[in-house]
Amino acid sequence: xxxxxxxxxxxxxxxxxxxxxxxxxxxxxxxxxxxxxxxxxxxxxxxxxxxxxxxxxxxxxxxxxxxxxxxxxxxxxxxxxxxxxxxxxxxxxxxxxxxxxxxxxxxxxxxxxxxxxxxxxxxxxxxxxxxxxxxxxxxxxxxxxxxxxxxxxxxxxxxxxxxx
Amino acid sequence: xxxxxxxxxxxxxxxxxxxxxxxxxxxxxxxxxxxxxxxxxxxxxxxxxxxxxxxxxxxxxxxxxxxxxxxxxxxxxxxxxxxxxxxxxxxxxxxxxxxxxxxxxxxxxxxxxxxxxxxxxxxxxxxxxxxxxxxxxxxxxxxxxxxxxxxxxxxxxxxxxxxxxxxxxxxxxxxxxxxxxxxxxxxxxxxxxxxxxxxxxxxxxxxxxxxxxxxxxxxxxxxxxxxxxxxxxxxxxxxxxxxxxxxxxxxxxxxxxxxxxxxxxxxxxxxxxxxxxxxxxxxxxxxxxxxxxxxxxxxxxxxxxxxxxxxxxxxxxxxxxxxxxxxxxxxxxxxxxxxxxxxxxxxxxxxxxxxxxxxxxxxxxxxxxxxxxxxxxxxxxxxxxxxxxxxxxxxxxxxxxxxxxxxxxxxxxxxxxxxxxxxxxxxxxxxxxxxxxxxxxxxxxxxxxxxxxxxxxxxxxxxxxxxxxxxxxxxxxxxxxxxxxxxxxxxxxxxxxxxxxxxxxxxxxxxxxxxxxxxxxxxxxxxxxxxxxxxxxxxxxxxxxxxxxxxxxxxxxxxxxxxxxxxxxxxxxxxxxxxxxxxxxxxxxxxxxxxxxxxxxxxxxxxxxxxxxxxxxxxxxxxxxxxxxxxxxxxxxxxxxxxxxxxxxxxxxxxxxxxxxxxxxxxxxxxxxxxxxxxxxxxxxxxxxxxxxxxxxxxxxxxxxxxxxxxxxxxxxxxxxxxxxxxxxxxxxx
Numbered sequence: 056x057x058x059x060x061x062x063x064x065x066x067x068x069x070x071x072x073x074x075x076x077x078x079x080x081x082x083x084x085x086x087x088x089x090x091x092x093x094x095x096x097x098x099x100x101x102x103x104x105x106x107x108x109x110x111x112x113x114x115x116x117x118x119x120x121x122x123x124x125x126x127x128x129x130x131x132x133x134x135x136x137x138x139x140x141x142x143x144x145x146x147x148x149x150x151x152x153x154x155x156x157x158x159x160x161x162x163x164x165x166x167x168x169x170x171x172x173x174x175x176x177x178x179x180x181x182x183x184x185x186x187x188x189x190x191x192x193x194x195x196x197x198x199x200x201x202x203x204x205x206x207x208x209x210x211x212x213x214x215x216x217x218x219x
Numbered sequence: 220x221x222x223x224x225x226x227x228x229x230x231x232x233x234x235x236x237x238x239x240x241x242x243x244x245x246x247x248x249x250x251x252x253x254x255x256x257x258x259x260x261x262x263x264x265x266x267x268x269x270x271x272x273x274x275x276x277x278x279x280x281x282x283x284x285x286x287x288x289x290x291x292x293x294x295x296x297x298x299x300x301x302x303x304x305x306x307x308x309x310x311x312x313x314x315x316x317x318x319x320x321x322x323x324x325x326x327x328x329x330x331x332x333x334x335x336x337x338x339x340x341x342x343x344x345x346x347x348x349x350x351x352x353x354x355x356x357x358x359x360x361x362x363x364x365x366x367x368x369x370x371x372x373x374x375x376x377x378x379x380x381x382x383x384x385x386x387x388x389x390x391x392x393x394x395x396x397x398x399x400x401x402x403x404x405x406x407x408x409x410x411x412x413x414x415x416x417x418x419x420x421x422x423x424x425x426x427x428x429x430x431x432x433x434x435x436x437x438x439x440x441x442x443x444x445x446x447x448x449x450x451x452x453x454x455x456x457x458x459x460x461x462x463x464x465x466x467x468x469x470x471x472x473x474x475x476x477x478x479x480x481x482x483x484x485x486x487x488x489x490x491x492x493x494x495x496x497x498x499x500x501x502x503x504x505x506x507x508x509x510x511x512x513x514x515x516x517x518x519x520x521x522x523x524x525x526x527x528x529x530x531x532x533x534x535x536x537x538x539x540x541x542x543x544x545x546x547x548x549x550x551x552x553x554x555x556x557x558x559x560x561x562x563x564x565x566x567x568x569x570x571x572x573x574x575x576x577x578x579x580x581x582x583x584x585x586x587x588x589x590x591x592x593x594x595x596x597x598x599x600x601x602x603x604x605x606x607x608x609x610x611x612x613x614x615x616x617x618x619x620x621x622x623x624x625x626x627x628x629x630x631x632x633x634x635x636x637x638x639x640x641x642x643x644x645x646x647x648x649x650x651x652x653x654x655x656x657x658x659x660x661x662x663x664x665x666x667x668x669x670x671x672x673x674x675x676x677x678x679x680x681x682x683x684x685x686x687x688x689x690x691x692x693x694x695x696x697x698x699x700x701x702x703x704x705x706x707x708x709x710x711x712x713x714x715x716x717x718x719x720x721x722x723x724x725x726x727x728x729x730x731x732x733x734x735x736x737x738x739x740x741x742x743x744x745x746x747x748x749x750x751x752x753x754x755x756x757x758x759x760x761x762x763x764x765x766x767x768x769x770x771x772x773x774x775x776x777x778x779x780x781x782x783x784x785x786x787x788x789x790x791x792x793x794x795x796x797x798x799x800x801x802x803x804x805x806x807x808x809x810x811x812x813x814x815x816x817x818x819x820x821x822x823x824x825x826x827x828x829x830x831x832x833x834x835x836x837x838x839x840x841x842x843x844x845x846x847x848x849x850x851x852x853x854x855x856x857x858x859x860x861x862x863x864x865x866x867x868x869x870x871x872x873x874x875x876x877x878x879x880x881x882x883x884x885x886x887x888x889x890x891x892x893x894x895x896x897x898x899x900x901x902x903x904x905x906x907x908x909x910x911x912x913x914x915x916x917x918x919x920x921x922x923x924x925x926x927x928x929x930x931x932x933x934x935x936x937x938x939x940x941x942x943x944x945x946x947x948x949x950x951x952x953x
Contacts, residue, residue: 080326089247090240092450094401095484099878102401130240142238146230149844152852153697154237155402155450161238183886187878189399189451190697192851193886195844 059123063088064132072119079103079114082129090130090158094187101186104159105129111166113185130158133165140203141165148199152190160186164200172207174200224709225906228844229716232702233448233695245405245419245447246481253407254283254322255329256470256480259336260315260490261307264559264871265358266340268309271319274335282332283474285320290469292436296462296527297429300366303525303562305434305465311340312360312524313561314872315490317462322470322478346559346871350498350521353556360557366526369553371537371800373609376504379513379548383504386513387585391501391577392937393920395866395873396494396859398566399883402450403487404459408467409477415468418445421460422452423734424692428726430461431468439726446724449696453856454565456696457736458528459491488876492564493866495520495532495555499540499577503585504548511600513548514609516540518574522555523562529555532563534666536570538804539917541609542578543620543658545602549609559871565736567853568916571661572860576938579657579921584934593925594633597624597658612803619810619836619899620658626834626897627656627812636816644930652829653930654816657922662805663738663910667795670743670787670806675733677747678784679708680722681755683775685768687712688722689748690782691732693740695721698912699845700740706841707745707905711752714767730784738809738910741841743787745905751785758783790903807901809909811835813854813922816890819930824942824949826862826927828890835914836897839907847894850915854892857919859883865939 056071063086072081082088082105091114094100098113105114106128133139138146141164151157160183167174167182174182179200188196236242259271271286273279287294287306296303307318318338323329345358353364380386406419415431424444431442444464449456463480470478482491497520504513518540522529537553586593601620607613631654640652664670678690689708695701705719712719722728732744758781759774761767775781795802816830831854840846863882867874875881900907924935933948 083247084249087249089243089249092244092402093246093481094403095878097484097877097879099484100401130238134239134241138235138239145238146234149228149231149234149848151234151237151697152699152848153400153402153449153451154233154242155244155400157237158240161240180887185885187401187883187885189401189453189856189883190852191848192853192855192892193889194851194892195848197886197889 057120059120061122061124062126064128064135074118074120076119077115078117078119078122081119082114088129088131092155092158094155101159101163102156104162104186106162106166109166109169111163130161133161139165141168144199144203148195148202150191150195150199156186156188160188160196168203173204173211176201222710222906224706224716225839225841226843228842229702229706231699231845232705232721242448244402244450245407248407248418248447250477252324253477253479254324254470254474255326256320256322256467256478257329257333258317258466259319259321259333259338260317261311261313261340262338263311263340263342264314265343265346266311268307268311268318269339269341272337272339277335281323281328283322283470285469285473286318289473290434293433295433297433298458298527299531300526303527305462313559315561317466320466320470322474348558348560348868348871350496350519350556353521353558360524360559364557366522366555366557367530367533369533369537369800371549371551371609373611374548376513376515376548376550380504382506383513384507385505385585385589386502387588388500388502389581389584389936391499391580393497393573393576394938395496396566396864397488397866397881398453398455399881400451400453400455403482403484404456404463404491405481406460406463406467407477407479408464408471410471414441414443416443416445417464417468418447419460419464420449420456421446422456422694422696422736424694424724424726425731426458426734427460427464430465434465435468442726444726446694449694452696453567454569454736455492457565457734459564484878485876488881489873490561492562494566495522495529495563495570495573497573499574501577501581503581505585505589509589509591509596509599511544511546514541514546516551517554518551519554519556520570520573521558521560521563523558523560525562526555527562528564531666532565532570536574538610538662538666539571539660540574540578542575542582543602543660543810544600545606546609567856568913569737571913571917572857572920575657575659575917576920579659579918580924580936583655583925583928587928587934593656610804611801617807619897620660622897623810623812623834623836624658626895627814627832630834630893630895631814631832649821651819651821651930652816653926653928654814655922655925655929656812656814657918657925658812659918660808660810661738661914661917662808663742664806665737665739666804667797671789673733673787675744675747675787676730676784677732677744678730678751678782679748679755680780680782681771681775682780685771686718686720687714688720690722690729691744691748692724692726692729693732693735693744694724696735698849699842700735702845703741703841704745704748708748708752710906711749712756738912738914741908742901742904742910745908746903747785747787749905751783754783754785806903807909809835809837809911809914811914811918813918815922815926817923817926817930819927819945824946826923826940828858830891832893834895834897836899837911837914838901838904838909839898840896841908846896846911849911850894851892853915854919855884855889857916858923860938861920861923862939
């Protein structure tokens with residue numbers, strides 16, 4: 056067992072892990088953070104996405120031991136001070152059906168909008184290309200993110216800011 | 220009729236839990252102490268089981284092991300035909316067939332245990348993987364390899380073909396399709412004294428209950444089945460949880476602790492049910508006016524290695540096979556054959572996507588051969604009001620195929636689109652565009668007298684505070700059922716939407732309102748609920764919300780609550796003959812058309828979907844956004860079926876059991892979609908609603924095929940419509 060220390064959803068934690076423990080399992084089984092889902096165990100579906108130092112990664116492809124000293128954010132963290140703009144938009148647009156892919160999509164969208172508050176349709180598609188959804192046909196997901204983008208663009212135009 | 224809640228885009232009852240990660244799916248349930256369960260499956264495709272050997276040098280003390288000898292009741296999987304053993308004892312018919320079960324509290328230890336178990340099987344190197352191999356009797360799995368045959372007949376096809384001016388015949392093939400719900404199958408089970416509890420990802424709690432009762436010889440009261448959040452199903456969790464639930468309950472019986480079984484993706488794809496592969500031979504005869512006078516079909520489905528529920532899938536496939544046309548002479552032979560593959564099962568559309576692929580592709584092929592437009596050919600042959608289907612079902616005011624067709628042509632502005640496409644094609648050296656349509660329908664509810672046999676009961680419970688609980692066994696698997704049923708109850712009771720809530724779907728808390736399948740939940744169960752609401756309103760008269768709360772309090776007195784139940788009433792007009800397949804196969808049909816615009820790259824032969832226009836009559840629309848969501852999701856699944864999805868075999872087993880090589884559409888693959896509805900209300904549906912869940916799956920593949928035909932002038936007969944197939948046909952026809 057090896058001791059690792061990292062920040063999870065703003066809280067500093069130290070835990071013991073085996074060298075072959077996968078981050079997804081540690082988050083779910085040891086830390087009780089159930090929002091990252093296991094859909095494939097091999098990085099294909101995006102349901103287990105979390106933010107690792109602000110970047111979206113598939114937690115099923117990361118060994119827990121690798122995150123020593125890192126900062127991790129899951130949907131539980133994103134939700135801890137109430138709903139985020141992303142979550143509110145997804146609720147308003149009824150963006151999900153079964154919802155199993157939803158946490159991963161929230162993570163990928165959050166990452167996108169932190170980097171680029173006014174993404175184009177093509178940029179949204181590229182950012183979400185690694186998150187598979189079998190229910191919705193993606194349309195209401197895309198529309199919700201476009202709506203946020205339009206809103207941001209409108210606000211920045213009104214305040215004389217740039218679109219970037 | 221103007222409604223208040225029905226027709227409104229209320230917020231989904233489950234969406235907040237889903238976007239915050241609070242929704243508990245099966246694998247998210249983590250008791251303080253529990254076992255992980257796993258299945259030990261056959262490592263050969265065909266053979267005779269000789270034994271299972273546990274390494275005597277390995278420490279088995281913390282493991283729980285189960286094989287068929289532990290089964291207290293029947294070793295069978297309850298289904299339409301219960302011919303499949305829950306755990307194999309002798310005969311092995313497919314790779315991965317369950318033989319034994321193992322559980323341990325630690326996942327890593329469980330893996331070690333599985334490595335120390337050896338299955339001994341006398342392998343039979345000859346096996347059959349496809350319909351053609353099965354028919355050739357390369358190996359006989361069951362007598363003649365035929366599970367079941369059915370027939371639909373009308374008129375006289377012999378004289379029909381004799382008198383026809385044009386006759387065209389071809390053979391169409393479709394492959395397995397995997398449901399590919401993002402949440403793999405998952406179940407947790409525990410015992411409470413003599414009672415078995417099973418909670419998990421499932422569509423049909425009462426199917427799982429029936430399965431457990433059979434396997435353990437238990438009564439209803441001793442089997443409690445609870446639905447957890449379901450991460451997608453599409454039919455794939457209709458029958459399989461009956462197997463997985465019984466497996467988990469067997470392990471839990473010996474573990475004396477909860478046992479959780481969560482399939483890995485590769486395992487889920489390798490051994491669970493899929494859409495039946497099909498082979499359809501179709502022959503159409505037309506008179507000099509291009510009137511379709513005669514249709515002959517042989518519709519063959521690959522049932523897999525056990526029959527289970529294939530016969531009802533065959534029936535639905537056949538009962539949609541004739542397309543939306545009036546045809547005087549018809550003969551459709553349906554056959555289910557056996558292969559050494561996992562038993563196939565339910566998948567959205569339930570046989571109809573296979574038969575529509577053949578019929579709707581063939582219509583366009585015949586049009587091409589006769590030199591008339593496929594649009595014109597359909598106009599000549601559409602079944603009309605007062606017309607009938609080959610089963611003799613009279614279609615009265617219910618037929619909307621011409622209306623959806625006319626609306627589509629209007630929406631796409633076809634003459635303009637045609638010119639755009641033709642101009643593009645004349646200018647481009649490397650790309651060709653095309654536009655194709657498919658016209659289709661779907662009958663909601665169980666086939667024939669199925670709903671009478673189900674005799675579903677649903678209800679509502681009035682609580683002291685005036686809130687009303689909806690009591691149904693129908694599950695929310697993403698389709699929006701719990702939102703829509705709540706809307707129907709709110710409308711029927713004329714109460715605010717937020718006064719309605721769903722009771723937990725638990726066999727000890729809700730009546731058996733039937734399975735969540737067959738596009739039946741809104742139309743059939745919704746109507747049963749509406750009638751239950753009428754009972755409550757007969758018992759308590761109120762004219763405003765304040766008045767309501769007062770009357771409820773008077774009515775209940777000291778009681779905490781009062782429930783009102785209703786059983787399904789079959790609409791009086793429906794008459795069905797199960798033996799001869801004559802009559803009203805479905806109470807009503809939803810009607811639809813797709814128009815698909817595609818672009819083919821002549822260098823890579825890749826097909827890009829540009830635009831999909833969908834017009835449907837689904838009766839009164841209960842929730843426009845959720846309804847559109849069902850259609851868009853169904854369109855994209857049907858595009859996957861058309862272009863990408865294909866199970867590949869290697870050594871008799873499924874080879875591409877992952878997302879990387881079994882390709883489903885991603886967000887970059889989706890076209891522009893235009894979804895619209897015509898609302899012709901159905902008098903026996905709640906506030907006029909019809910079922911819609913499966914409808915969008917039926918038309919995608921033939922519409923894309925017809926668009927490719929329009930773009931390149933080639934005729935394809937096999938799904939998926941892969942670049943390889945397109946290239947071969949294009950270069951052959953050059």
